[in-house]
Amino acid sequence: MSLIVQKFGGTSVGDIPRIEAVADKVARFRAEGHDVVVVVSAMSGETNRLIELANQVQERPLPREMDVLVSTGEQVTTALLSMALDKRGVKAKSYNGSQVRILTDDAHTKARIREIDDERLRRELADGYVVVVAGFQGVDDGGNITTLGRGGSDTTAVALAAALKADECQIYTDVDGVYTTDPRVVDGARRLEKITFEEMLEMASMGSKVLQIRAVEFAGKYNVPLRVLHSFQEGPGTLITMEEQEMETPTIAGIAFNRDEAKLTIEGVPDTPGVAFAILGPIGAANIEVDVIVQNVSHDDKANFTFTVGRSDLPRAEEILRQVAQELGAREVSSDHKIAKVSVVGVGMRSHAGVASQMFEALAQVGINILMITTSEIKISVIIEEKYLELAVRALHSSFGLDEETLEEGTA
Amino acid sequence: MSLIVQKFGGTSVGDIPRIEAVADKVARFRAEGHDVVVVVSAMSGETNRLIELANQVQERPLPREMDVLVSTGEQVTTALLSMALDKRGVKAKSYNGSQVRILTDDAHTKARIREIDDERLRRELADGYVVVVAGFQGVDDGGNITTLGRGGSDTTAVALAAALKADECQIYTDVDGVYTTDPRVVDGARRLEKITFEEMLEMASMGSKVLQIRAVEFAGKYNVPLRVLHSFQEGPGTLITMEEQEMETPTIAGIAFNRDEAKLTIEGVPDTPGVAFAILGPIGAANIEVDVIVQNVSHDDKANFTFTVGRSDLPRAEEILRQVAQELGAREVSSDHKIAKVSVVGVGMRSHAGVASQMFEALAQVGINILMITTSEIKISVIIEEKYLELAVRALHSSFGLDEETLEEGTA
Numbered sequence: 001m002s003l004i005v006q007k008f009g010g011t012s013v014g015d016i017p018r019i020e021a022v023a024d025k026v027a028r029f030r031a032e033g034h035d036v037v038v039v040v041s042a043m044s045g046e047t048n049r050l051i052e053l054a055n056q057v058q059e060r061p062l063p064r065e066m067d068v069l070v071s072t073g074e075q076v077t078t079a080l081l082s083m084a085l086d087k088r089g090v091k092a093k094s095y096n097g098s099q100v101r102i103l104t105d106d107a108h109t110k111a112r113i114r115e116i117d118d119e120r121l122r123r124e125l126a127d128g129y130v131v132v133v134a135g136f137q138g139v140d141d142g143g144n145i146t147t148l149g150r151g152g153s154d155t156t157a158v159a160l161a162a163a164l165k166a167d168e169c170q171i172y173t174d175v176d177g178v179y180t181t182d183p184r185v186v187d188g189a190r191r192l193e194k195i196t197f198e199e200m201l202e203m204a205s206m207g208s209k210v211l212q213i214r215a216v217e218f219a220g221k222y223n224v225p226l227r228v229l230h231s232f233q234e235g236p237g238t239l240i241t242m243e244e245q246e247m248e249t250p251t252i253a254g255i256a257f258n259r260d261e262a263k264l265t266i267e268g269v270p271d272t273p274g275v276a277f278a279i280l281g282p283i284g285a286a287n288i289e290v291d292v293i294v295q296n297v298s299h300d301d302k303a304n305f306t307f308t309v310g311r312s313d314l315p316r317a318e319e320i321l322r323q324v325a326q327e328l329g330a331r332e333v334s335s336d337h338k339i340a341k342v343s344v345v346g347v348g349m350r351s352h353a354g355v356a357s358q359m360f361e362a363l364a365q366v367g368i369n370i371l372m373i374t375t376s377e378i379k380i381s382v383i384i385e386e387k388y389l390e391l392a393v394r395a396l397h398s399s400f401g402l403d404e405e406t407l408e409e410g411t412a
Numbered sequence: 413m414s415l416i417v418q419k420f421g422g423t424s425v426g427d428i429p430r431i432e433a434v435a436d437k438v439a440r441f442r443a444e445g446h447d448v449v450v451v452v453s454a455m456s457g458e459t460n461r462l463i464e465l466a467n468q469v470q471e472r473p474l475p476r477e478m479d480v481l482v483s484t485g486e487q488v489t490t491a492l493l494s495m496a497l498d499k500r501g502v503k504a505k506s507y508n509g510s511q512v513r514i515l516t517d518d519a520h521t522k523a524r525i526r527e528i529d530d531e532r533l534r535r536e537l538a539d540g541y542v543v544v545v546a547g548f549q550g551v552d553d554g555g556n557i558t559t560l561g562r563g564g565s566d567t568t569a570v571a572l573a574a575a576l577k578a579d580e581c582q583i584y585t586d587v588d589g590v591y592t593t594d595p596r597v598v599d600g601a602r603r604l605e606k607i608t609f610e611e612m613l614e615m616a617s618m619g620s621k622v623l624q625i626r627a628v629e630f631a632g633k634y635n636v637p638l639r640v641l642h643s644f645q646e647g648p649g650t651l652i653t654m655e656e657q658e659m660e661t662p663t664i665a666g667i668a669f670n671r672d673e674a675k676l677t678i679e680g681v682p683d684t685p686g687v688a689f690a691i692l693g694p695i696g697a698a699n700i701e702v703d704v705i706v707q708n709v710s711h712d713d714k715a716n717f718t719f720t721v722g723r724s725d726l727p728r729a730e731e732i733l734r735q736v737a738q739e740l741g742a743r744e745v746s747s748d749h750k751i752a753k754v755s756v757v758g759v760g761m762r763s764h765a766g767v768a769s770q771m772f773e774a775l776a777q778v779g780i781n782i783l784m785i786t787t788s789e790i791k792i793s794v795i796i797e798e799k800y801l802e803l804a805v806r807a808l809h810s811s812f813g814l815d816e817e818t819l820e821e822g823t824a
Contacts, residue, residue, distance in 0.1 A: 016468040050488065056428040057495045065498075068506045069491035072484035076462065079481035083469045086477075094480045098510065099555055120555075143511055143532075 002167035003035040003125070007135065007157035010044035012172050012231035013077050019043075021232060022172075023084035026130060030090050035125045037164065039135045039157040040081055042073025063108035067137070067147045071097065074134035074153070082132050092130040095121070097137035097145070102156065104138035104146045111138055111146035113155065116163040133160060154215035162222035169219065169226050170237075171211060176230035177238035178203065178210055180402040181255040185393050188403035192253060193236070196243045197226075199253040202345040202379045216240065243347050251348035251355060252400040255393050258341045259386060261291060262314040263371070264321055268302040268331025278328060279305055282320050288313045292341065292374045292383060302331070306372060308383065311337055339371065340389040343381040344396060356380050362399035368392050414579035415447040415537070419547065419569035422456035424584050424643035425489050431455075433644060434584075435496035438542060442502050447537045449576065451547040451569040452493055454485025475520035479549070479559045483509070486546035486565070494544050504542040507533070509549035509557070514568065516550035516558045523550055523558035525567065528575040545572060566627035574634035581631065581638050582649075583623060588642035589650035590615065590622055592814040593667040597805050600815030604665060605648070608655045609638075611665040614757040614791045628652065655759050663760035663767060664812040667805050670753045671798060673703060674726040675783070676719055676733055680743025683715040690740060691717055694732050700725045704753065704786045704795060714743070718784060720795065723749055751783065752801040755793040756808060768792050774811035780804050 054061040078094035085092035104111035135153025161169035183189040197220030219226045229237035293307045309317045325333045349355045372383035466473040490506035497504035516523035547565025573581035595601040609632030631638045641649035705719040721729045761767045784795035
């Protein structure tokens with residue numbers, strides 16, 4: 001008998017038949033003798049309905065009241081799922097964030113969890129109840145309702161698993177695990193049995209949107225074994241754990257990619273200290289996130305500076321950059337939104353030389369020009385023209401031996 | 413400057429434009445310098461939508477979870493109204509029942525308020541906030557969410573007004589006050605400027621469904637001045653207060669009536685002690701409310717026993733009564749659902765003799781036969797055939813001088 005925290009997202013509890021299916025699943029785990037805490041999101045569409053109501057009232061709704069409003073969505077699901085469990089003869093009780101109590105800071109709409117009081121939950125578990133907790137929400141010191149921001153239910157689940165020292169935190173999704181790359185791009189993409197927290201972080205931040213990044217960070221920090229599974233299909237999913245020496249790690253875990261980037265270049269800026277800050281300071285001040293940054297010296301002792309931002313931020317970033325260019329006396333500002341980022345990710349990279357050269361060779365063999373390169377300890381990313389994205393992903397997937405064996409494809 | 417508690421029901425906050433209109437009204441009171449606490453219901457239709465979801469899951473939903481579910485409805489309204497006030501430059505904060513804290517017993521779906529902690533509310537008011545409180549809900553000793561049952565928002569408003577010693581508790585509705593009788597039945601029905609708690613109780617229980625009975629009882633007990641007003645029309649409404657000696661009370665405040673009754677008679681039961689209990693005990697045990705009860709002796713030293721119940725309870729009550737009749741060896745059981753109750757209500761009745769005879773005379777003059785009679789200190793009720801209801805109400809309204817003076821109608 002073990003203690004399991006299970007999280008079901010908005011699609012998994014999107015209507016009553018799905019809530020019933022989730023209740024069946026939870027009841028099975030309970031019947032096997034496990035203690036179960038279930039974390040649920042709002043029924044799909046409900047959060048948007050509530051936000052729409054708020055937007056009808058106020059262009060920029062009061063953050064405190066926004067949290068009061070949207071937190072009702074998860075509360076509704078907890079009640080309905082508890083009823084569905086009760087109908088199956090499974091004792092169940094709902095808890096909202098304030099009742100648990102999940103103490104957060106007071107940053108409404110994007111609060112962070114500070115502390116979880118697990119006493120009431122432990123008592124309910126000891127009394128034989130399945131506890132159904134509203135994800136995504138908490139309460140601050142002053143008793144005000146807070147929310148963790150979109151997708152925060154994953155974080156709630158991991159934080160509860162950490163506080164309760166659960167044996168496993170299961171995140172139920174609409175995919176049956178984490179793949180070596182997007183199966184829609186590469187036919188031979190394989191489900192991974194295991195992946196490390198670090199690899200998962202690099203995959204997640206690159207657009208493999210299976211899990212919320214904060215949840216993975218949290219799980220890594222508190223070493224909570226995390227498993228990604230499909231809500232309505234059977235299967236072992238993918239286990240996300242600490243790196244183990246004895247784990248037979250292939251060099252590369254997967255190929256991640258992201259189309260949602262745009263590239264900005266400012267040419268002919270003075271090659272002096274403080275220039276990078278002069279350029280990126282105003283961008284950061286405008287709350288625009290910058291991803292890849294590359295700087296190199298041009299022929300006339302001036303520097304060229306290139307960085308990428310989310311595609312929707314491009315117009316605003318470009319406007320800011322043109323002002324900066326005037327102030328710095330730069331030669332030119334240019335932008336390109338038809339780019340994509342492709343990354344090779346794997347903890348094995350640390351101990352294996354030659355991953356970078358193998359990557360560049362594979363891309364060269366299919367005639368793809370690399371526009372930018374960045375590297376981290378377990379990841380190498382390149383920016384290429386968007387039109388080559390699928391070709392690049394397939395070439396790399398094959399080159400690093402990730403294709404499903406049964407397919408026996410050669411290297412492209 | 414005074415402290416006012418204002419309550420707006422589901423129809424008054426039924427959509428965003430109406431919530432905006434309520435915000436306008438609250439803002440005007442605030443601008444006049446009053447401290448304002450607003451109690452709101454769920455947007456009309458929302459509570460039914462949530463109950464419908466629960467019924468899809470469970471035939472008899474878990475009461476604890478039912479409360480968790482439906483309490484979200486009011487919470488949504490508090491957030492939206494707070495936003496609407498903020499948009500108007502009025503500082504506002506929402507509070508749910510648990511945050512206030514409105515402590516109740518643990519009788520889920522029909523909890524009773526035990527105690528209100530008004531400290532946080534007083535602090536918010538002192539800080540210049542309008543406090544928007546979710547009606548209809550509270551929290552029990554164990555921190556579980558409870559609800560007061562349908563219409564409980566009125567009770568919340570009165571209880572808050574009592575705790576805060578508010579100068580007035582204003583209940584906004586879809587009528588502009590309490591009338592001498594139903595204006596749909598009598599053209600000359602007049603809005604009352606004032607009415608006593610006791611009169612209001614007798615009127616409310618008779619189907620003038622302006623206010624929840626519990627709320628009026630509560631207001632009377634704690635002497636909270638209660639005012640019934642129209643949500644979207646200007647006007648003084650009707651003030652419900654303690655009986656004052658100097659208040660120029662007409663003998664009769666109004667004519668109440670109720671069509672929703674049915675009559676049951678059991679004939680020929682033994683005229684011995686304990687018979688009334690033998691008959692009504694099983695009816696009460698089945699949670700059927702009994703209204704008028706009349707017993708008298710028949711010619712053969714047996715008693716005849718007649719009582720009325722809500723019309724929808726008639727089939728069940730009759731079934732029970734037939735069993736009782738067998739056990740008691742009664743002669744016959746009969747029922748009639750085509751009856752109605754008409755009542756004359758007024759505290760002035762206490763000091764004025766002759767109200768009963770005036771009532772019976774007025775009915776006799778228009779040829780209406782009285783089936784049953786019951787009296788209380790400030791009310792006389794008769795049961796008549798339903799088809800005579802309108803005729804009876806008009807005759808009594810006119811006989812007791814309640815018709816609008818401008819109409820100058822003669823007595824029927």
